[in-house]
Amino acid sequence: MGITTIPDNYKIPGPNTQFDPSQAGTPVAPKWMLLVGHPTAAANVPPNKAVACGTNADADIAFGPGSMLARMFKTAFKGVTSVPIICLPVPEPAAGVAATGTITVAAAPTVAGTLALYVAGQLVPVAIVSADTTATVATKIAAAIQATTDLPVTATAAGAVVTLTCKWKGLTGNSVTVLDSYLGTYGGEQLPVGLALTYPTGNLLAGGTGTPDFTSAIAAIGDRPYKFVGLPFHDSGSFAVWDQEYGFTDSGRWGPYRQSYGQIFSARRGTYADTFLWGQSNNSALISPMGFETQSPSPGWEWTAAYTAAAAFSINAYPAQPLQTLPLIGVLPAPADYRWNKAQLNSLAQVGIAIQGTDIYGGSTNQPVILREQTAYQKNAYGQADNAYELVTTLATLDERYTRVRQSLTNKFPRHALANDGTKFGTGKPIVTPLMIKGQMVSDYRAMELDGLVENADLYIANLSVTRSATEQNTVEILDPPDVVNQLRRLNIKAQFRLQFPLAAAA
Secondary structure, rough: OOOOOOOOOOOOOOOOOOOOOHHOOOOOOEEEEEEEEEEOOOOOOOOOEEEEOOOHHHHHHHHHHHHHHHHHHHHHHOOOOOEEEEEOOOOOOOOOOOEEEEEEEEEEEOOOEEEEEEEOOOOEEEEEEEOOOOOHHHHHHHHHHHHHHOOEEEEEEEEEEEEEEEEEOOHHHHHOEEEEOOOOOHHHOOOOOOOEEOOOHHEOOOEEEOOOOOOHHHHHHHHOOOOEEOOOOOOOHHHHHHHOOOOOOOOOOOOOOOOOOOEEEEEEEEOOOHHHHOOOOOOOOOOOEEEEOOOOOOOOOHHHHHHHHHHHHHHOOOOOOOOOEEEEEOOOOOOHHOOOHHHHHHHHHHHEEEEEEOEEEEOOOOOOOEEEEOOOOOOOOOEHHHHHHOOOHHHHHHHHHHHHHHHHHHHOOOOOOOOOOOOOOOOOOHHHHHHHHHHHHHHHHHHHHHHHOOOHHHHHHHHHHEEOOOOOOEEEEEEEOOOOOOOOOOOOOOOOOOOOOOOOHOO
């Protein structure tokens, strides 16, 4: 046997061609999005089983119209279509309680008009006439909500009161908003004259309790390439189990045995003070929780889906590129008077909160964008401040690098014997030495430098160590010191202006 594996005792004459793809492949790595959420009772797929979804209609059929998961898919699909979207329906908490809230018609209208009602950020127009009583208006509101089947709530009217109930149990229902005239007078929205409505405290449903059990759902996803997980559950228990699944331990996806990688994106509604305090309670390199203002009409699961989609869109194309200024498509920002200012946003980023803003640099687009894709990582294992994993792009770049390294080394040396450097063996023999592996590592690093993933190749080569193990003769030990590229995030400009240059300087 020489350069092929065809044995010498094969006696049939003629050419025998053996194909070898080890030099042909280019770096490829599937990257999928995984959206985790609740279906409704109208779902047509089994729970805890990942389902590929490709259209809004498919999402409604699979998970139920108005379900958390169907609405997450619709939001994500607005932001990215180049990444496969897989949905993971998780049962509502069995012992949970559904969130509820009421709209009370406090005064009847005196003039006809249109009530621009918003439920979970979705416009539900209600036609009003001057003869409507408070009870009539309540009945119309309930009917309009019931007719809009893709809303996350059901509605009933009794007298002048409309009761809204989330379609699933759990804490997440407390993120459903109800308000009117979001666009204001300049947007053509205002209450008909005389009509007065009262809403739940903070314009939010309340009373939802319970968190899901993810045991079966996580077991079902295995090591499939779910690189972008949209997780709308941000309670400490949910964060803990997903951080463990995606973590650096021996059983985690970033551990040395699974090496399937990926990151988790989430979003949480809250006041500035509450969000600043909550951020300090987290410390995960794998989870990037985005904060958004209480007054945003859009629910947390749709902010989660928008953030996940924006990250997937960019990282799938180029993992080292910062996410700043990417639009969060499909969600509505808080009204201008309630948006966090730059000082608040800067503080939140320092306690592990990914930050967003609307018209933060001027303009009037009313489109929220990512400002910094901060992760929840703030401290090392000893509780000391650390910034090693503070940005989503760091892990995204490392994911790309080591996926390529594994692909390259297994392609080039799939079934090789191992010999010491300097061993003499014939051309084509499936034998590899540490120096040959080092050469491949250097070649791959140069290629990744051209692709904008790493830098400082000379220093990398000087510090790269590839040696045969002194204790296990079939093992090569590699100390790999890549210098991942960074991002342009700030431009610090000193404007040293003059009213007039001195004549002497001009001369």
